[in-house]
Amino acid sequence: MYSILITGGTGLVGKHLGLLLQSKGYHVNILSRKHSEKTNVFYWNVNKNHIDAEAITNIDYIIHLAGAGIANKRWSKLRKKELIDSRVKTTNLLYQKVRELNPHLKGFIAASGIGYYGATTSSKIFTEKDENGDDFLSLICKLWEKASTKFNTLTIRTIIFRTGIVFSKNDGALQKIKKPLKLGFGSPIGSGNQFMPWIHIDDLCNMYIEAIENPKLNGIYNAVAPEHITNTFLTLELAKILKKKIWLPNIPSLVFKILFGEMSIILLKGSRVCSDKISKTEFNFRFPNLKSALLNLSK
Template identity: 40%
Template sequence: MSRKVLITGGTGMIGTRLAEMLIDGGYEVALLSRTPGDNRYFSFRWDPLAGTIDPAAVPYADFIVNLAGSSVSDGKWTAERKQQILSSRVAGTQLLAQELRKGGHHVRGFVSASAIGIYGDQGDKLLTAETPPATDDFLAVVCRQWEEAAEYVEQDGIRTAILRIGIVLSPEGGALVPLARTVKLMAGAPLGSGKQYMSWIHLDDLCRLFIRAIEDEQWRGVYNAVAPNPVTNKEFTETLADVLHRPLVLPKVPEFGLKLMMGEMSEIVLASQRVSAERVLGLGFKFEYPTLKPALESFYGDEQ
């Protein structure tokens, strides 16, 4: 049986690693990209904002993994930047839904990214896939519209799974890079109160979740893509300092300082989201890195 996967956003941190792991697992991979440039993979061109897509892209695929979206952590959230963050996710997902509706393809599964930002700031309440989305928070609004666009695919009878991704740990990008840099410079400190929960996941576990969602036909609907042991920001910072063998000499970074530096984007590090992994555990998924310290040691364990 043919096993061809089309990845949108395949040149980003998650897509790059996922493509490698799919190839290792015997899949064929192609990327859907605005600027095809990665010569290791066959690429189709699209421009979601212009509504254009290579007509051969969707017919190529048995499965589509939809990761496309402008990074939420690049630069301050100006009105223009916020529009880009929203439209880069929603327009791409809607364009795929339209293409799939045309028929003439053999797509058996659609796995779309979302994010735990959909829950907003929820203190220490345990959040499951059934927890209602926040309504007054920018990232929550983005995630809700992103998921609604993916649900159109489900309505067309294609098995659809949506993975709400937590804070992805990788030394290649994302939140861990600046956090590790500040700790290495002896400038690490808990952010805000330090009590806010961080629901994290190792990049390899996240890619394994995506592969499982492709392969296992039970997977449909919404799942939290987080490790089963969220930690507070203070615990995260202390564990990272321990793994990097650095002391934490500074007091907490005050909330007002973060808001001054980052503006609304400070939501990413100040919002507390204690997210449950119960649903994926219930389907038998085994995390390679269920706890934080071994996850961080997998990247930084050799550093003295």
């Protein structure tokens, strides 16, 4: 089986994907910012332009997930630089080492985000052919993808997944939304009409595996479920499953603008994103609609 190198292997998606790959017989290595005695964990330091050469020389695929959490901290000037550097500099370092060591890589598979299209609420349904937006989220994704597509110059098959909100059982956005509902204080955010392009973590990880196993996959794909949902729809569906009533009015947008500043657009804005391109390949969604996803994640 192939040997896979994962960056961001300790994050929400990286941990889940690593376990899934190992269960299928793949050999999984991880790049870490901390030294480790584990034989499959290799050290890298972006600031020092360093990656353990052994991590690169005998691998077939790189899955690049590394990047500071978009919603973890307010977007100060310093934080914005960190968000960009953690994606662009890491990608550039991987490119530099692959070009230098020439490991005969079969593919480079990278994350990006639906933020590429900009944080906006509109009737438009965005496809991979659409141009990038004009806000900070869009800038991050544009620079991120520009760095990733450099692997094409090395004649390496390059796949980029523009990922929506990842729903998982134990962590991430869904659990943060569930918490106030469980306490009886949940309600839609702002207008509630903002769309929330989403994907079940199993479908996302299976998409990465499909990129390894299906050589026809190439280029950019929207990694979102086929069903379009609004913030209000998600809140009501979660409330049903949790057997809770929504009795509070929508939380005013101003509250989030005060709390999170510019970062509040993540919560208050959102358009529909099309998954037709990936659906037209051999990939099949296990959880194409919200109800099936929530029932699975509530077990």
